Structures are given as C-alpha cells and as structure tokens.
Amino acid sequence: MPPLVLIDCVGLTPAHLGSDTPNLSRLASEGFAAPMTGVVPAVTTTAQTSLLTGKLPQEHGIVANGWYFRELGEVWLWRQSQKLVQAPSCWEIARRSKPELKVLKHFWWYAMNTDVTATVTPRPVYFQNGAKAPDFYAWPPDLKTTLRAKHGEFPLFQFWGPTAAFPSTKWIADAFATAYSEVKPDLAMCYLPHLDYDLQRFGPTGPHLAQNLRELDAAAGIVINAAKTRGATVVVVSEYGIEKVDRAVFINRALRAAGLLAVTTNATGELLDPGASRAFAVCDHQLAHVYCHDEASLAEAAAIIAEIEGVERVYAGRERAELGLDHARSGEIVALCASGAWFAYDYWLDDALKPDFAQCVEIHKKPGYDPRELFFDPNGGKFRAGMALLKKKLGFRYLMNPVPLDTSLVKGSHGRPAARPEDGPVLICSDKAWAKERWSMLDVCPQVVKSLIG
Numbered sequence: 001m002p003p004l005v006l007i008d009c010v011g012l013t014p015a016h017l018g019s020d021t022p023n024l025s026r027l028a029s030e031g032f033a034a035p036m037t038g039v040v041p042a043v044t045t046t047a048q049t050s051l052l053t054g055k056l057p058q059e060h061g062i063v064a065n066g067w068y069f070r071e072l073g074e075v076w077l078w079r080q081s082q083k084l085v086q087a088p089s090c091w092e093i094a095r096r097s098k099p100e101l102k103v104l105k106h107f108w109w110y111a112m113n114t115d116v117t118a119t120v121t122p123r124p125v126y127f128q129n130g131a132k133a134p135d136f137y138a139w140p141p142d143l144k145t146t147l148r149a150k151h152g153e154f155p156l157f158q159f160w161g162p163t164a165a166f167p168s169t170k171w172i173a174d175a176f177a178t179a180y181s182e183v184k185p186d187l188a189m190c191y192l193p194h195l196d197y198d199l200q201r202f203g204p205t206g207p208h209l210a211q212n213l214r215e216l217d218a219a220a221g222i223v224i225n226a227a228k229t230r231g232a233t234v235v236v237v238s239e240y241g242i243e244k245v246d247r248a249v250f251i252n253r254a255l256r257a258a259g260l261l262a263v264t265t266n267a268t269g270e271l272l273d274p275g276a277s278r279a280f281a282v283c284d285h286q287l288a289h290v291y292c293h294d295e296a297s298l299a300e301a302a303a304i305i306a307e308i309e310g311v312e313r314v315y316a317g318r319e320r321a322e323l324g325l326d327h328a329r330s331g332e333i334v335a336l337c338a339s340g341a342w343f344a345y346d347y348w349l350d351d352a353l354k355p356d357f358a359q360c361v362e363i364h365k366k367p368g369y370d371p372r373e374l375f376f377d378p379n380g381g382k383f384r385a386g387m388a389l390l391k392k393k394l395g396f397r398y399l400m401n402p403v404p405l406d407t408s409l410v411k412g413s414h415g416r417p418a419a420r421p422e423d424g425p426v427l428i429c430s431d432k433a434w435a436k437e438r439w440s441m442l443d444v445c446p447q448v449v450k451s452l453i454g
Helices: 022-030 044-053 090-095 141-151 166-183 195-202 208-228 251-257 295-306 317-323 381-393 441-453
Strands: 004-009 032-037 066-069 074-077 103-106 118-122 136-139 187-192 233-237 247-249 263-266 269-272 279-284 287-292 311-316 333-337 341-343 426-429
Touching: 004 044, 004 208, 004 441, 022 208, 022 233, 022 426, 044 441, 066 279, 066 287, 090 187, 090 441, 103 166, 118 141, 118 166, 136 141, 141 166, 166 187, 166 208, 187 208, 195 208, 208 233, 233 441, 251 279, 251 287, 251 295, 279 295, 279 341, 287 295, 295 311, 295 333, 311 317, 317 333, 333 341
Parallel strands: 004 187, 004 233, 103 118, 103 187, 247 341
Antiparallel strands: 032 426, 066 074, 118 136, 233 426, 263 269, 279 287, 287 333, 311 333
C-alpha cells in the first residue's frame, strides 16, 4: 500500500477552494473534495483526536483544548501527552496488523509521551529568570539537530501571539519535507495553522482572506510535493470553519456576581480559586465547560447561564450526551454560544484587580482560551512590548504585556457546529476511491487504517 500523508489545514472550508488555492484545488481535481461534518467543540485538540480515533469526546476524553483537572484542583490547557487520549489512534489500530508501521507526527497535538516513530512539536524554553525563547521538541533527537541545521530556529513568536503570521506555517511545511525524507513514514501528519490568525483577528471574510489563502496554499504545496516524491496518498482535512463574531459573553463574571465563583488575591491580582468555587467556567472559543461543586450549585448555575445574552443553550448532566460530551473531564454543565458570540474567560469585575497575566500571551496560566492574545493593545501595546524587549536585552526581568483587554477587537471564532456545510470542515483526497458526497470526522480513522493495511 502507498504511504499516506494527512495534512491539517486549520480553518479551511469548502468555500475557500478556488483561484486562491491552486495547489489544493489541483489535488481536489485529481481526486475529490467534500464537506465534512465536525464535532463539538469545534476546536483543535478535540477535532484532531476525533479525526485520529474515529470517536467522540465522550470516548476519547479530549473534551476541549483544556479542562479542569479535578485531582489537581487546577485548569490546564494545551497539554502535550498522548496518554491523555483514551481511545486508540489510527496507527495503533493499524499496527495490530502491521506492527512495523512507521509514523511521523509533525505539529499535530498530543505529540509527546507518544508511541509514534518520529515527532516534532513546538516547545518553548522557559528560563528561570522568567524569559521565554523559541524552541521545538523532536524525537528522535537527531531529527531536531537535522531540522535546526537546515531550517534554523522555529519562529515561535510567529506561531502564536500578536505577531503570529505566515513564517511559522512556512517553517512547519519546510521542516516537514525534511522530516518526511529522513523518517520515510507509512503515515505522516502535518499541521498548517495559518488561517487561524487573521480570520480570528479580522473575521472570515474581507480583503485579508485572499492573501491568507494564497499563503496557506503555498505551504500546503510544499507538503503535497514532499508526499508525492514517495507516491503517497494525500489527504487534506480541516478542524472547523471560522465564523464572524461581534460580541463576547462573560460567563464567569455572571457566576461571580451570583456568588458561585470564588477568587483569591495576592500581589499579582485576583486569581480564580477553582476548589473554593461552587461553579466556574473553562471557556474555549464558543463552548464553555462549567464545573459545579454539587447538585444545588449545578441547578443554580444552569439557571443563571441560561439567562445570559449570547448563550444559545445549556446542556446539564445527561443532556451533554447530545453533544458527545458526557465524559468525566467535562463540566457538569456545557454551555454553547449563540452564533456571533464567543466566551471570554474573564472572572474579575474590576480591571484594576485583573491578574498580571491578563495582558500577556500566557496560554498556561489563563483558565481559558483568550483570542485577544492575537492583538497588540491599541493603547500602548507595541510600546510596552518594545520596553520589555529592551529590558530583556539588558538582562533585567521584564513583563511582556502587549495584549488588550478589549473583546470587541475579536472578529472571528469557532466551536459551534457549522451553520452551512460549505462553511465547515473539508476533506480533500488525491485518491478517488475515498470519494463520497459528505464525510464525517469519525469516518477518517477507519479509512486511514484501511488504506494503511490494505
């Protein structure tokens, strides 16, 4: 059987295919393209895990990009261990018949503590003095040496934050071509995040879209060409489409005002106190997991959330099964935004008491996803960043806090099911044998296994 290369073009939809995507359109003409039904929440780690396992979050356990770890009493987002996935992935299933199967995981999530043959993933250096520097993890170690020698350092600060831009996606694509040549895998996965940036900043349509599509397509072309050198079947998927939004929903502020959410205060400001809270929300784009202390807290929180403007529906207890989110890691309540809205994690009621990380790019300390990290604060954000860089160069400790608090800057989000098939995920394949009118994310894993073992 030919090798298989699975390319994740984040944010790509059927509606995007056209004159601005010549490489992807050519692949579709050689094979086919079809809309794909996604999962809820329509976010990176949940979608990727459903693609690779063929299961809903109720079985694989990745209920969002992060959740409340009850045993620790802490909220953690963007963990990297494959052991968090509670269902077998496609390569694990294929190896039951073909144990020698070689797998390359390139920037897909859960890329550490994993059983793949080779893996590459962003891994910043956090120095003891508070500084952060670009770096990446690779296994085997020689692969990291090879990639760095050929492609230089991974441009971490173009991967996420106010300066996130095409250089990170270009580096990923170029490095994939090298890793693919070195590892010669039977199954390779490559993640291209470029559309995730400007489409959240400026919305899913507008003058920025054509250039973004052309840049993504160029990166996809690099990966496709690398795949074709070994005669691989090429499959392009996406996790979600991005929809226009114009308002934020402050679910945690409502819970705090009702006396359900507790905070603790220290020199850094107000901090969420999950263990002392009767109810609090972990916000992830357009979905929120609400963790409740007991049945009485659940009932009270559900009633409050249902009345918040911008909340479409509240799923409590067994109702979560309707979304495939009845899992122990889920909140006792799952809240879904209305179209045009997204959940902000903010829990403080006075900006003077905000935590010191609120205006930083700090994906590990914030108890929820924050798309404002894609922006410089119009009120001095670039100046603050410049001063922080100067302090860094002089060897002083510094606070890099260029991010705004203004939620109105955010113009695109995701997490809800797509309103129309053409605005949701897509599947493109070079092999016409995969063709059908519409795909489900849950069908990708069994088809990959079939292609790998024959």
